Amino acid sequence: MLRKAYIEITNVCNLRCAFCHGTARPPKFLSPADFRLFAEKIVPHTPYLYLHVLGEPLLHPELDAILSVCDDLGAFVTVVTNGTRIEKAADTLLSHPCLYKIAFSLHAFDPNFPDGDPKAYLDPILSFAKRAAPKTIVLYKFWNGGAEGKSDAVLRQMLREAYPLYEPTRGGFRLDENVFVDEADRFSWPDPEKNETPPRFCMALRDQIAVLSDGAVVPCCLDADGHIPLGNLYTDSVDEILSSERALSLIKGFSEGRPTEPLCRSCGFAAARFGSEVRDS
8 A cells, every 4th residue: 555646636836936846748737537537546555645746736727626536535635735826725625525634835935925925925824724724734844944035034933923832943843733834954856867866765656656647657756757657547557557667676776775767866855854774675
């Protein structure tokens, strides 16, 4: 069993963040029918679906229909969002019992709105959190350690005022019932053209898979341009994909601390989170 699967319902975003890899793939919004096809194949392996690889999921014009599919399948949905459209999407999100967690990437504000009003940005997010938290996990993310902007201190102070328990620190921290903050250093996206980093372990294919908006299955959510296609959910089953020679080679390589793919050997996230750790298969 996988712990989670990422399904990219769109690769289109309304922001352009310096820390984000972006993609050269054509813009696409996954139809609810195609999403159902993918989700029906994935849910027997894990009911925990993240509606994100790249792109802003709250931009999807048929988000309500996609969440209805998740309701039908008994899935537990996590939405990762920059938060700029939360007022427009709030009622839709809260009307679906499948919404398990919503994560707000607060580090997206400063690089896109250097002269913007942090209060105008964060107040709607805090308002949504009050409505959602009794039943839904709310996570505030600051994944920009070492690259903070001038607005970040204001956003942190606003969180401290909203949640008196909050003290900025690296790692996860509980602010209130079902409300958490996660702070981490900025990481570098994997790039097959970069110099290799030291050997490392990774949870890809054990813990997760990711499905791009064209149906391609890749090892994790950081393969933003589909450098490691293991199959395609339009034509293949999850079992066929996970038992493919390339997938099994990747898993074995991670266990031995020797990733088999150039992309994985340049991954700053794995280097930051797992270091040179080696684990048994």
